[in-house]
Amino acid sequence: MASRSTRSTQILEAAARVIARRGVRGLRVEELAAEAGVSTALIYYHFKDRTGVLRQTFEFINDRAARYTAVRDPEAPPPTPREELEEVLLLELQDDGEVRENSVAWGELRASAVFEEALREDLARATLVWVQDVAALLGRVQPLAPASSLAAAAERLTALLEGLSMRWLSGGIRADHARELIRGAVDAELAGLRQD
Template sequence: MEGAARVIARRGVRGLRMEELAAEAGVSTALIYYHFKDRAGTLRHTLEFISDRADRYTAGEEEGAEGDARQDLEQTLLLEFQDAPEVRENSTAWGELRASAIFEPGLRADLARATLAWIHDVADLLGRIEPTIPAPELTASAERLTGLLEGLSTRWLSGALPLAHARELVSEAVALEIDRLTR
């Protein structure tokens, strides 16, 4: 699964070849098929693996010091923009999943669920900053912030946007949204 994540980060979901994956993992292709049935099964397991790994990252943050809700939010959003290989692999794989879902309805359900959960988490963090704000407002802000994140993520991964600048843009967007909600 770790090898698969690396290959996906390098070639994309649609560029993944079973042979390269096998080489990356240091086994034969036949063994991959033995464990995961076929290409689609391999992909499913890999995406699940990546999803779990991403949850692990965020988990630590949310329980963190109750100190500053706003910093928690910013921290969480900025997790996506780091130069660690695992983060890059996760972001790449998720980006691929999103892009693939446009043409493969079978992926849409999984994707929609994950996206909704993500939006809900962000809305929740926003709500902790100022508990009086009605839920629909929080959701709309969360949708804009996560939407922006996804857009900038693609730019970053394709080399069109330096990491530091991406982080600045996100921070400022957070400031704008909070400003709007608390005014």
């Protein structure tokens, strides 16, 4: 079921590209219209206002990101927990267009939430789910580790990923270097869990 390319989704795809280029707070409705190849009026017809565009774009991006995780070759042997863990963490540090767009949008959401209360609840919920996923994967690699240690390690790994992602997106380091650092952190955290 490939998502039909309706006008609305065309605009949302364009919005993701513009946000990746200019940031949430740099998104101009006029530029979005140009990127999508439509008039500004049409944007206000499909979305109530600029805020509506942003809200729906984040939804759109979230859905898209959720789909990536599912992509797997059914022929290949099932991944080990350890592989799954690294996969989940390394997936976001890819120079691929859509993945990068998602990472930029996530960073923008995080940065905007510092100043906008309204964004915090959604962000907190999404973060919690993510941290719990990672904690569960860690638990499958180190089943004897106490839950509190797993939770702390998951918080650190995901926060580290966000920090490295920002450095990557802001031009401080390359994606492959960031991935290498993540792998090192996974090693270190698993070593720590082995001792608990």
